Amino acid sequence: MRILVTGGAGFIGSNFVHYWLDHHGDDKIIVYDLLTYAGCLESLDDVRERITFVQGDICDPVLVQDTLKEYQVDMVVNFAAESHNSLAILDPGKFFRTNVLGTQTLLEAARQVGLSRFHHVSTCEVYGDLDLDSKEEFTEESPYRPRTPYNAAKAGADHAVRAYVSTFGLDATITNCANNYGPYQFPEKVIPLFATNAMDGKLLPLYASTRNRREWLHVIDHCRAIDSVLLKGRAGETYHVGSGIEADIEEIADIVLGVLGKPASLKTIVPDRPGHDRRYRLDWTKLRNELGWEPTIAFEEGMAETVRWYENNRAWWEPLKQRAPVSEESWKTS
Ligand SMILES: NC(=O)c1ccc[n+]([C@@H]2O[C@H](COP(=O)([O-])OP(=O)(O)OC[C@H]3O[C@@H](n4cnc5c(N)ncnc54)[C@H](O)[C@@H]3O)[C@@H](O)[C@H]2O)c1
Structure with missing residues (x-):
C-alpha cells in the first residue's frame, strides 16, 4: 500500500508516520507537507530513510496531482491544516485557505486520479461548545455549530469531503477527534x-x-483509530474518536x-x-461498536x-x- 500523509511533519501526522511504519512496515509512506512554522521535519529524523518527503502546499493542485500520480498513491490521510485556534484569531484567512480550499484541492485531485480511500482528520470542535454542566455528548449526527475561525474552517473541510462523497462517489471517511x-x-x-x-x-x-x-486522548490512540477507519471503516462514514477523559x-x-x-x-x-470554547465531548460508541476501537493509554x-x-x-x-x-x-x- 502507498499512503500519502499530508501534514506528516506536524504533531499528529508525524506520530501517525511512526505508528504506521511500526505496524505496517511494508507500506510506502509519502509525507506531503508545506513545512509552515508548525511543520518540523526533525520529528521524522529517525524514519527519514524509510519515507519519501515532498515539500508542498495542499492548495497547489498541480503538485498535489503530480505527487499522487508519481508515487501511485492508494490512500491519502489528510492531517495538513492550520491548527492553532489562537493564531486563527490573528490571521483567519490563512485558516480558510488551507483548511477548506486545501482540503477541496486534495479531494479534487483524488477524484481525478482515483484512490482506494481518502481519509480526512477532523476535530470535535466543529460542533461548537457545551455548557460545563451539560450531559450532552456530540454524536456523528449533531449539528455543526463552529464558533471560531479554526473550527469553522475545519467544519468547511468536513462539508467538502461529504460533498465529494455524495456528488462524485469518492471513497472517503472522516474522523472527528478530541484533544490529543x-x-x-x-x-x-x-x-x-x-x-x-x-x-x-x-x-x-x-x-x-x-x-x-x-476531552483528552493520547495521540497514539488517535493513530490506532485512524488505522481502524482507514482499513475497516465504511466508505462515506464519519467516526468520532473520544476518550471520556x-x-x-x-x-x-x-x-x-x-x-x-x-x-x-x-x-x-x-x-x-x-x-x-468552554467544553466539547464526543460520543464514540459507533467506533467502538463497529470497529472495536477503544483507548488503551x-x-x-x-x-x-x-x-x-x-x-x-x-x-x-x-x-x-x-x-x-x-x-x-x-x-x-x-
Ligand atoms: N491537535 C489536536 O488535538 C487535534 C485534535 C483533533 C483534530 N486535529 C486535526 O488533526 C490535524 C493535525 O493536527 P496537528 O495538531 O498535528 O497540527 P500541526 O499544526 O501540528 O501540524 C499541521 C501540519 O500541516 C502542515 N501544513 C499546514 N498548512 C499546510 C499546507 N497548506 N500544505 C501542506 N501542509 C501544510 C504544517 O507544516 C504541519 O506540519 C489537523 O487537521 C487538526 O485539525 C488535531
Whole structure:
C-alpha cells in the first residue's frame, strides 16, 4: 500500500508516520507537507530513510496531482491544516485557505486520479461548545455549530469531503477527534507550552476561565483509530474518536507541575482568547461498536510519559519556541 500523509511533519501526522511504519512496515509512506512554522521535519529524523518527503502546499493542485500520480498513491490521510485556534484569531484567512480550499484541492485531485480511500482528520470542535454542566455528548449526527475561525474552517473541510462523497462517489471517511496529547506537539499548544515553560521556571499562562475543559486522548490512540477507519471503516462514514477523559486547564497545569516537581506559583491567569470554547465531548460508541476501537493509554500515565518526553527532548522543542507566532499573554479583555 502507498499512503500519502499530508501534514506528516506536524504533531499528529508525524506520530501517525511512526505508528504506521511500526505496524505496517511494508507500506510506502509519502509525507506531503508545506513545512509552515508548525511543520518540523526533525520529528521524522529517525524514519527519514524509510519515507519519501515532498515539500508542498495542499492548495497547489498541480503538485498535489503530480505527487499522487508519481508515487501511485492508494490512500491519502489528510492531517495538513492550520491548527492553532489562537493564531486563527490573528490571521483567519490563512485558516480558510488551507483548511477548506486545501482540503477541496486534495479531494479534487483524488477524484481525478482515483484512490482506494481518502481519509480526512477532523476535530470535535466543529460542533461548537457545551455548557460545563451539560450531559450532552456530540454524536456523528449533531449539528455543526463552529464558533471560531479554526473550527469553522475545519467544519468547511468536513462539508467538502461529504460533498465529494455524495456528488462524485469518492471513497472517503472522516474522523472527528478530541484533544490529543503526546510527543512532537508544537510548544504553542497547552501541554508542551506548560511543560517547556515549567522546565525553564517560566510562568504557565492559564486562561481566566480556568474551569473550561477538554476531552483528552493520547495521540497514539488517535493513530490506532485512524488505522481502524482507514482499513475497516465504511466508505462515506464519519467516526468520532473520544476518550471520556476530561480535564480543565488548571488540572493540566497541576499535572505538569507535579511531574516536573515545580511550584504552583508558576501558574498565572491571563485573559481568555476571544471565542474561547468552554467544553466539547464526543460520543464514540459507533467506533467502538463497529470497529472495536477503544483507548488503551491511561491519562495519568500518558501525561507523565509525555511531560518526561519534553524533558528528555529539549533539542527538539527549544528551536521551535522561537518561531511560535502567538503570545497567550497578549489577549485584550474588551
Ligand atoms: N491537535 C489536536 O488535538 C487535534 C485534535 C483533533 C483534530 N486535529 C486535526 O488533526 C490535524 C493535525 O493536527 P496537528 O495538531 O498535528 O497540527 P500541526 O499544526 O501540528 O501540524 C499541521 C501540519 O500541516 C502542515 N501544513 C499546514 N498548512 C499546510 C499546507 N497548506 N500544505 C501542506 N501542509 C501544510 C504544517 O507544516 C504541519 O506540519 C489537523 O487537521 C487538526 O485539525 C488535531
